[in-house]
Amino acid sequence: MDRRLILTPLISLGVLSLVPPLLGFNNYYLLLASLILLYTTMVSAWNIIGGFAGQVDLAAGAYHGIGIFVTGLLFIFYRVTPLIGIFLGGLVAALLAVAIGYPTFRFGLREVWYALSSLALVVILYKLFLVWESVGGTIERYLPKVGFSWFYLMFPGNYLYYYLMSALLLVATIVVNIRIRYSKLGYYLLAIRENEEAAEMLGIDVRRYKLYALMIYSFIVGLTGGIFVLMLGYVHPVLFDSWISIQTAILGIVGGLGSIAGGPIIAVILLAIAEYLRVRFGGYIPGLHQILFAIILMLIVLFKPGGIGEWLDSLWHRITARRGMEVA
Amino acid sequence: MLSPTLLLQNLIFGVLLGSIYALAAIGLSLIFGVVNLTNFAHGDFIMLAMYISYFLGVSLKLDPILTPIIGFPVFFLLGIAVYLAIFHKIIRAPPLSQIAVTVGLLVLLRNFALAVWHAEPKSIPRTLLGYSYRLGSILIPADRLTGMLISIATFLILHLFLTKTKTGIAMRALADNLDSAALMGVNVRNLNMLTCALGIGIVALAGGILLTFQPVNPMTGLIYGLLTWSIVAMAGLGGVSGILLSGIIFGLADAFTAAFWDPRAREITIYILFILLLWFRPKGLFGRR
Amino acid sequence: MPKPILEVRGVTKRFGGLTALNRVSFNVEEGAIIGIIGPNGAGKTTLFNVITGFLKPEEGKVIYDGHTVTGLPPHRIARMGVARTFQIVKPFPELTVEEAVRVGAYLKAEDEGEVNNIVDDVLEFVGIEHLRDRYGKELNLIQLKLTEIARALATRPRLLLVDEAVAGLTPGEIDNIIEMVHRINRERNITVCLIEHIMRFIMRVSERIIVLHHGEKIFEGKPEEAYEDEAVIKAYLGERRI
Incomplete structure (x- = not known):
């Protein structure tokens, strides 16, 4: 168990650090790679609420957007450094999630209604910021031009830094996944996913633990928004994007519910293919990558509900188990 | 600003709009209730219906209000096709699988529309119903009035179908989860298929009416999807009349938000109402149990 | 006399027009094995659901270890040792x-x-x-x-409620469960409350049984006495012969 906590971040950081040289430190590719890592981070975070706790959450686009707006607006209006802004973005996202999650779980909303209300949250925030002219409105609000600055985390024309930030956040999220999975919290969430009544009878405060999962997930997704806005350079209500929600859930399900490795691996692969499709065919069929995601999702759910994580996990289990024995 | 005329005007707008929204939602309610299937793509069928009306309107110079004459049979068959290809595989599946598969369908429909008709909103060049009746200073748009009449007629026919015919009674028995005599000798599979065909078919009526006064773009599906689910949530197990009433309540919320706040804020009111409803009245307002 | 670990006092639970439990009262002494039997629909599982907090009774209360637990959520009751x-x-x-x-x-x-x-x-x-x-x-x-x-x-736990443990099992498996219930009770000092449909099984494990019928307690006492009780024979044993 402790092995995994050291090995996994080391291996994944090692692999991720090979990417920039392989891309020839090309700025455009690094931008794409950073975006892929941020989306992958969301998938890994989603695993906590969707995979472990079994709640089909479709609010990623909302929490991501909150991260974007909190980090962006604090920077634009008050010159608050994103070093703090990103963190606050995550915090506000988590607070919002709890404010909505508390009654949602209190009143026992499950499955379809939870999914629908979380998806509605994305549209509500989009429209709210559209109407709320003093912070949102229809025009882009650009981040101040401060030049190269560590303090403001601004690195104009050099996406390597953002790539590294995204990579660190992803690895941290995976570590959080591992920590949760093999702890009381993880077992409690899995029990809730498997059978809520049985979980209650084993002394689990189902609502409270669902809320914990929701908080951790929304906090991390909020952080991704903070890094995202630094790369993008502006805020706009359209960034409350329902596709982010759908994409995250699709990749989480295809990766395998509760699988720590499955989601991130499938996400990196499919998002890379998606970027290729977007660049290559985007002119003729703008949504080709979305079509691909949808078809893969439907095939996986209909024919291999465990997702690819199922055999990935058993493979990983076998490897680590053998290693563990050698050490012992 | 807040004159009685304006209030009355928007009351009328809301009722007109709401009865059309109800028509858009009744198919979802049937499929959710009878087939026990969670369809996240319902709004995208509405979007598709609006595009089909647009297509027929442009290519055949057909008035959008008349397009359901072609649209209904096409969507009826589409319902059967979707049932056979997708829905019947997930009827017994857990909610997560149903949500996932129909979200996949939503993405497919949305991108199909995007590829064929592109992202810019489309609206019909003109409808014969582009005029309004005047009652003093109150305007009653002919397109929406016609829409309401079609909607009410549809609800009446549906009500008669569900209460007087053997098939309709069997459908209701299935919706109530009763192993009652009404289901004796009934082929449940065919009943499910018929419900899907009918549920998707009626969407074509709503799509044609909606296009007479609202443009369509590929993202319209999400908006109508959440709206129709809101109506179903409010109606609970209240049957067809519950859907009609819920539709009107949401229509009023829509009209009043647009008039007194901001037209762009309509979804804010509607979805917040939806979420509050789920919290405080999870069984709906018009549930029988 | 040992103090009761569980007291059920005048519990009434209704579902719409149907009264699933009608003023049911009984005590369970610490360390006992007690059986609750009754024909299908007698309200046995409803009783467990009320005790464990999944259902809230319209009337009456449940006292566990001296504390009123009616209205508490199941996880709190579980934490207390049920x-x-x-x-x-x-x-x-x-x-x-x-x-x-x-x-x-x-x-x-x-x-x-x-x-x-x-x-x-x-x-x-x-x-x-x-x-x-x-x-x-x-x-x-x-x-x-x-x-x-x-x-x-x-x-x-200090109190274990077992809901129809042997339904669908073979005679050998039933013996296994009976032995285990005894061991749970003796070796772990856990009070056990069993719901059973099958009289023969309950006879072999509990020293005291409660018979429910249409939501009412119609008998409480030794299992062998139940066979001679007229109400029980009429309600429960009579039905079983069919």
């Missing part, structure tokens, strides 16, 4: 047997080491050590029932 199994098993299909038992063990354990000890101990006690790494979805009925008992025992 565990139960379900009539229709509620397994964790995607968790291994060990993981399922772990979930229970976390309730009272202070640290991971203690969790591991509880898991090992309970798996051995229930005799399902060999199933440790099997997933819930791979188990047959008796294995699922044993896992559910193990899961419940891992919460270190």
